[in-house]
Every structure is written in structure tokens, then in C-alpha cells.
Amino acid sequence: MMARTQNVRLSAALLLGVAVAACNPTPPTPGLALGKELFETCAPCHGDMGTGDVEIDAPAIAGLPQWYIEAQLRGFQAGMRGMHANDLPALRMRPMAMTLNRDGDIPSVAEYVAGLPATFPESTLHGNAGAGAERYAAVCVACHGPDGRGNELLWAPPIVQLNDWYLVQELQNFREGARGADPADIWGQQMRINTFALDDQAMADVIAYVQTLR
Amino acid sequence: MIERYLAQMSTYAGSIDGLILLVAVLVGFWFFAAEGMLFWLVWKFRERPGQKSQYLTGTEHHIKRWITWPHALVLVCDVFIVIGSIRVWNEVKQTLPEPDSTIRIIGQQWAWTFQHPGPDNELDTPDDIFTVDALHIEVEKVYHFKLESRDVLHSFSVPVFRIKQDALPGRSITGWFEATMTGEHDIQCAEICGIGHGVMAARIFIEDAGQHAAWVAANSNSTTP
Numbered sequence: 001m002m003a004r005t006q007n008v009r010l011s012a013a014l015l016l017g018v019a020v021a022a023c024n025p026t027p028p029t030p031g032l033a034l035g036k037e038l039f040e041t042c043a044p045c046h047g048d049m050g051t052g053d054v055e056i057d058a059p060a061i062a063g064l065p066q067w068y069i070e071a072q073l074r075g076f077q078a079g080m081r082g083m084h085a086n087d088l089p090a091l092r093m094r095p096m097a098m099t100l101n102r103d104g105d106i107p108s109v110a111e112y113v114a115g116l117p118a119t120f121p122e123s124t125l126h127g128n129a130g131a132g133a134e135r136y137a138a139v140c141v142a143c144h145g146p147d148g149r150g151n152e153l154l155w156a157p158p159i160v161q162l163n164d165w166y167l168v169q170e171l172q173n174f175r176e177g178a179r180g181a182d183p184a185d186i187w188g189q190q191m192r193i194n195t196f197a198l199d200d201q202a203m204a205d206v207i208a209y210v211q212t213l214r
Numbered sequence: 215m216i217e218r219y220l221a222q223m224s225t226y227a228g229s230i231d232g233l234i235l236l237v238a239v240l241v242g243f244w245f246f247a248a249e250g251m252l253f254w255l256v257w258k259f260r261e262r263p264g265q266k267s268q269y270l271t272g273t274e275h276h277i278k279r280w281i282t283w284p285h286a287l288v289l290v291c292d293v294f295i296v297i298g299s300i301r302v303w304n305e306v307k308q309t310l311p312e313p314d315s316t317i318r319i320i321g322q323q324w325a326w327t328f329q330h331p332g333p334d335n336e337l338d339t340p341d342d343i344f345t346v347d348a349l350h351i352e353v354e355k356v357y358h359f360k361l362e363s364r365d366v367l368h369s370f371s372v373p374v375f376r377i378k379q380d381a382l383p384g385r386s387i388t389g390w391f392e393a394t395m396t397g398e399h400d401i402q403c404a405e406i407c408g409i410g411h412g413v414m415a416a417r418i419f420i421e422d423a424g425q426h427a428a429w430v431a432a433n434s435n436s437t438t439p
């Protein structure tokens with residue numbers, strides 16, 4: 001009899017504990033540990049080490065700067081990317097960004113991704129790097145830098161370490177207005193202007209040149 | 215009764231709720247009758263001092279009656295349910311009223327995109343209006359929709375319309391609806407379609423003629439596919 005009452009008491013206490021814990025979740029502390037945990041959502045598409053997956057158009061985000069990742073995740077949430085009917089990859093990414101809905105989620109996961117080693121995936125397109133070099137020196141260098149590593153002051157991301165198919169796809173997105181067309185997207189608009197003069201071949205060429213900067 | 219919890223906003227929402235209610239009441243009645251009977255019998259024939267709990271094999275005629283009669287009555291209820299179902303199926307799926315407008319609804323991981331016919335009211339013309347996660351329609355007009363999927367199975371569900379139709383890659387499925395009231399409501403995906411299924415939600419904007427015309431005019435040139 002004694003043992004039984006004790007058991008009942010113990011289970012009641014346990015239940016109460018669980019109930020209290022469920023009603024009162026301790027807010028997670030932002031930082032690398034939370035970032036690592038959150039990244040489990042991202043890994044099925046971007047890969048365990050953020051190396052990307054061409055099958056689902058997910059780029060190699062490993063080692064992108066934290067400020068840029070944060071800005072893009074907020075951009076996805078605000079509908080600056082992923083709200084265009086034919087931009088299927090971004091339509092997939094936008095809901096993923098929407099899941100980062102607590103204070104500190106975005107900085108934490110961005111910090112974690114920024115800390116992963118950049119992968120510099122192999123080239124897959126066959127642009128003419130020579131033709132692209134001129135274009136790059138005339139236009140892109142001002143913001144993305146002579147080494148393609150970007151410029152935080154101009155909000156321009158590094159582009160050397162990303163997949164070439166992804167970069168061309170984004171240039172097309174800018175040109176078609178799937179990205180950088182939202183009046184609230186100040187930095188995207190600045191980038192967009194540079195794509196109006198580029199046809200698909202010119203895009204492949206300039207990206208082929210970007211790949212030689214590694 | 216159901217409309218107290220979820221508004222009925224399409225011409226056939228009431229019929230569907232009626233059918234759900236019919237099934238719930240008939241099945242519910244027999245559920246409670248059968249459970250009540252079961253517990254009453256368990257209690258009545260329980261073990262008592264001087265009497266063991268009894269087991270009835272149910273072969274005697276006067277006992278079997280308790281099975282056959284309710285069975286017959288349940289079958290009669292089934293007939294009512296079948297008739298009700300066929301009538302609603304006929305109203306919603308078998309008839310296709312003449313459309314005032316046709317739209318295309320496309321599901322993809324994980325968003326709904328909508329192709330509105332634009333100012334000329336013709337689908338697949340250059341003035342079509344494309345939107346993501348926002349469907350704009352006019353109240354009291356019959357809409358045909360062509361439902362498609364770009365990748366996996368999805369299901370187009372508008373709870374206030376009581377509509378839920380699967381979208382299959384490779385097929386264009388035609389259906390219809392007519393809204394009875396203006397308002398802004400939820401659209402959801404009702405078929406597991408991958409990691410983002412839970413956030414594959416959109417909104418439907420049911421507008422009066424003036425509002426809708428204004429929306430069409432404001433958006434006719436701003437979007438491209």
C-alpha cells in the first residue's frame with residue numbers, strides 16, 4: 001500500500017512537471033547551439049554541411065557572411081523573394097524561412113551557416129570567361145570586388161563560392177523581376193539594374209569569369 | 215449547426231454540411247444505442263452472490279432478435295445516407311454550371327499560385343494576372359477552376375467553401391464554386407506534400423463587383439508569369 005501511494009505521488013509530480021514545462025517553455029538562448037539545432041531543418045535541402053543540392057536547386061550557402069544570410073532570410077519572410085509564380089526554387093525556400101519565427105532564430109542559424117567551411121562547388125556551365133571578364137571589370141567589380149568576395153558596405157555578397165547554375169538563375173530572377181523588384185528591397189533593386197542589359201549568354205559568360213576568381 | 219463554427223460561403227456548403235450532419239446523427243444514434251446496450255447487458259448479467267456471470271451464445275430466436283432488428287434498421291439508415299450522398303455528389307461533382315470566369319490553380323512545394331483571367335476574362339491570354347498565395351474572386355459568380363500540380367500531390371482546400379480537391383501532377387482537374395458572401399478566408403493544402411506542407415497556406419479574397427473590378431484594373435499589367 002505504501003509503495004503504491006508513493007508511485008501515485010511520483011507520477012502526479014512528474015505529470016505536473018511536464019505540464020508546467022509545456023506551458024512555460026524556456027525561451028531558447030540565441031547562439032551557435034540554437035543555430036545548429038535550427039539547421040536540422042535546412043540540412044535536407046542545403047546538405048549537412050551547407051554544400052547545397054542541385055537536384056532541388058538549393059545553393060551551397062556554407063560560409064556566406066552572417067549579415068547576408070540574415071538579410072536574405074528576412075527578405076524571404078517579407079516576400080521580397082519567393083513570391084513570384086514561376087520562381088519555383090524560391091517558393092520552396094520561403095516557407096522554410098517562415099519557420100524561423102522566434103527572436104534570435106535568424107541570427108543564430110545565420111551564425112551557424114556562416115561558420116561552415118565554404119565549398120566552392122565545381123563549374124557546371126560552359127560560359128566564355130574571357131568575354132565575361134570585360135563585363136565584370138566594367139560593372140560588377142564596383143560592388144562585388146575584384147576578387148568576387150563582396151562588400152558589406154554596399155550590401156553586396158561574395159559570389160565566388162556559390163554554384164554557377166545558382167548564380168545564373170539568380171541573375172535571371174533579377175532580370176525577370178522575381179527578385180529585386182519589391183520597392184522595399186533597396187539592395188535587391190540596386191543589383192537588379194545591372195541585369196537588364198544581360199542576355200542568358202552574357203550571364204553565363206560573366207559567371208564563368210567569376211569562377212576563375214577562386 | 216456546423217455554420218456556427220465555420221461560415222458557409224459557397225452555394226453548396228450547406229448541402230455538404232447537411233450530409234455531414236445526417237451521417238453524424240444517424241451513426242451517432244446507433245453508436246450510443248449500441249454502447250448503452252452493451253454496458254447495460256454487462257451490468258445486468260454480472261456476477262452476483264449465488265449466480266455466476268452468464269454467457270449467452272445468442273443462438274435462441276428471442277435473443278437473436280436483438281441483433282436482426284437493429285441490423286435491419288441500420289440498413290434503412292444506410293439507404294438514407296446513400297441517397298443523401300448521391301444527391302450531394304451530383305450537385306457538386308456531376309454538374310458543371312456555366313462559368314462566368316475560369317481560373318487556374320497551381321500547387322507546388324510549398325505555395326499556391328493563381329492565374330486570374332484579367333480584364334478580358336479569358337484565361338491564357340497576355341493580360342492574365344498571376345499571384346502567389348492570394349486568390350481574388352467576385353462574389354455570386356460561377357468560377358471554373360483548372361487545378362494542377364507542378365511536383366507532387368497537393369490538395370486544394372477552402373474550408374468556408376467546403377471544397378477539398380486533390381491536385382495531381384500531370385493532370386488538370388476541373389471543378390467549380392460560387393461564393394455567396396464577401397470576405398477574406400483561408401486556403402490550405404490538405405495533402406502531405408513535403409517538409410513545408412504545414413505552411414502551404416494562402417488567402418482567398420471574395421470581393422463585390424466594384425472591388426473586384428478595381429483589383430483587376432490595378433493588377434492587370436503589373437504581373438507576368
Ligand SMILES: [Cu+2]
Binds near residue numbers: 367403405406407
Ligand atoms: Cu501541398
